[in-house]
Amino acid sequence: MTGNAKLKPSARLAVLGLVLERPSYGYELVARFDRVFGDQPWVWRVTPQAIYGALNDLERDKLIEPIATGGAHWESSAQRRQRQDYRVTGDGARAMRAWLAAPMISNPSREELLIRLHFGDASDEALRELLRRHAEACLQELERIAATPAETRMQRLVKEDRRLAVQARLSWIDFARAELRGPGERPVRTRVLS
């Protein structure tokens, strides 16, 4: 699917998803992006410029298009730019759907995962499947790490860094899966029970 290549990097995907949720303009998208992905500074921060840049790229690739709005008769071109509403084109909607349906790359970025969790099929079962696939990608990564010889100090340091990064992801997946399961049927630590 050629759309996939057009959709990277993640900020563009996120903006396309937000416009697909409802037509929007730049300033509003910056605010919505922050509400969804970035209202806690450690989650995912992008600058307003990156959002406007993503809008330009998406428009150039004909994945979104400007729509005429009642309020769009401003004096300067800069202000017109700010109030320009966009909607997703047929190609854009198809590209987003195809991307969400495609299997995840083996080592997805955290941003990619957040986009999938927010815009993807929201049923618990689909989210569990998504997390399961992500866990499998992490495990394959661990198998590659396990098979990597580390002779020198530098190799050992790099290997340990990669291992711990994947371990953190797996811990997060555990949490997310438990979160989806809800408080009912939690597994239990065997030894604690008397």
Next chain:
Amino acid sequence: MSVLALEHVGKRYRRGHRELVALREVSLELESGEVVCVTGARGSGRTTLLRIAAGTELPDSGRVRFAGVAIGDLTPELRRQVVFCNTRFLPAHGRDAGEHVMTPLLALRVPRDEAGLLAHRALERVGAADLAFTRPADWIPSEALRIALARAIVRGPRLLVLDEPTNGVDAVERDSLLALIQRLAHESGVATLITAGETTSVTGADRVLRLSDGELLGRVAPAAADVVELRRPASERSP
């Protein structure tokens, strides 16, 4: 035929009015000579999986087979081919490493001379021949693990189960001990199941799995190509 096969294994514990799920529909296959590492946080069902694989606990649902035989029907001879390697067990004071390693053989009435020789060979294979006459108080964790491994392999098991083998082991020594475990598995064809709380024991594992929320994720069975590779003699295998 796999050495160990778990099919749709489920396990629940009843505590008062609550039913707690430890394992849900867990399937797992281990081929001779491969090292499989199951990682999982506390409460993920790791210990339960380990006990079921070692045959010390029976599942509520599903099937467990060792060398094709239902785990509940193992003959004493088959039973002895499953070894749970307790890496935290320290022998009573007064016994040296050599005595400790030969104990399982003496229990099988192997003559003392022969048992001593086999114990010495096992200690050599784990790189601990020089520790034969040392006592538990002198062992650091990595040495205790080598000696525990020698004791585990001395009877030539087909399935070796290790719970958190590298716990307490210095991080710098960890990978060489895991490489030793893999070498023992590949050379003698013993299927090795390792569990670990974190991902510290993945080095040397041919497959890495994850218990998450009672489910086992990852490659729960070896690929056909892996099986062909595992059946080649260790000396001819690609590293």
